[in-house]
Amino acid sequence: xxxxxxxxxELQQKRDTERARRxxxxxxxxxRDKNRERVKAWAAANPxxxxxxxxxxxxxxxxxxxxxxxxxxxxxLDERRAAARAQNAKRREDPEVRExxxxxxxxxxxxxxxxxxxxxxxxxARERHNQEQNIRRKVDRRLHKLGLPPRPKHRWTIDERLEMxxxxxxxxxxxxxxxxxxKLQEEAAAIRGEAYWASPDRFQVKLExxxxxxxxxxxxxxxxxxxxxxxxxxxxxxxEVRMDSIARQxxxxxxxxxxxxxxxxxxAELIIERAQQVQAPEAVEPPDERGxxxx
Numbered sequence: 001x002x003x004x005x006x007x008x009x010e011l012q013q014k015r016d017t018e019r020a021r022r023x024x025x026x027x028x029x030x031x032r033d034k035n036r037e038r039v040k041a042w043a044a045a046n047p048x049x050x051x052x053x054x055x056x057x058x059x060x061x062x063x064x065x066x067x068x069x070x071x072x073x074x075x076x077l078d079e080r081r082a083a084a085r086a087q088n089a090k091r092r093e094d095p096e097v098r099e100x101x102x103x104x105x106x107x108x109x110x111x112x113x114x115x116x117x118x119x120x121x122x123x124x125a126r127e128r129h130n131q132e133q134n135i136r137r138k139v140d141r142r143l144h145k146l147g148l149p150p151r152p153k154h155r156w157t158i159d160e161r162l163e164m165x166x167x168x169x170x171x172x173x174x175x176x177x178x179x180x181x182x183k184l185q186e187e188a189a190a191i192r193g194e195a196y197w198a199s200p201d202r203f204q205v206k207l208e209x210x211x212x213x214x215x216x217x218x219x220x221x222x223x224x225x226x227x228x229x230x231x232x233x234x235x236x237x238x239x240e241v242r243m244d245s246i247a248r249q250x251x252x253x254x255x256x257x258x259x260x261x262x263x264x265x266x267x268a269e270l271i272i273e274r275a276q277q278v279q280a281p282e283a284v285e286p287p288d289e290r291g292x293x294x295x
Contacts, residue, residue, distance in 0.1 A: 136151075
């Protein structure tokens, strides 16, 4: 007998043992199934005896019965709550129920108004209510400026909150790829950009720049008129004013009282017209290094 034969005999013994174990488990499972069927048949044929045995066991094992009932209650608590929420949601969608609730609210409108006025009659409660309303309006305006969806007008239901929690848990366990991270960074940059253009600081800077531009406008316009009158166009405008003044005299009208002032007026109109023609349409303007409008 060599080592190879010993090894083969050992493997065969293991195979036989495993085969016998599986056969024993199969016979035990068949016996259990047969016993279950026998018990079910006996219980169906003897319901009074089954009830008496159950009552006797409960009387003898009251503590274990309460423990079983308590465990069953907590084990199926989430299922019962979900079923109750589904039933309530279905009931709220019933047209008859909604009509009944509407009629009830309409019949108690005066009572509800009195209760609301009583709550808001206290200065502290009124101030707290106003603060809450101001915060809600501020959030709504902020979302509108950023182009984000509006805040939901209804309360989140328990099912919606649970769904959000499940989504958050799944997102926390998710393996983020490089493309996902890049996309999120791009979205975050876009949101920061929108927030910058709609931020109070940005609005303050733009308002101050516009006020300063309006204050400097007469001075810049006067400088532009002087520069235009010093060139060829200035000579042409002064000549046009002189010829128009002669034409007015020939028609029997009074000449221009101050030809130089008329020339400046025409030069200003010409400059404003050219500025309006080359002005770009109103759009999002790129900021310079100081965050101001490029002049």
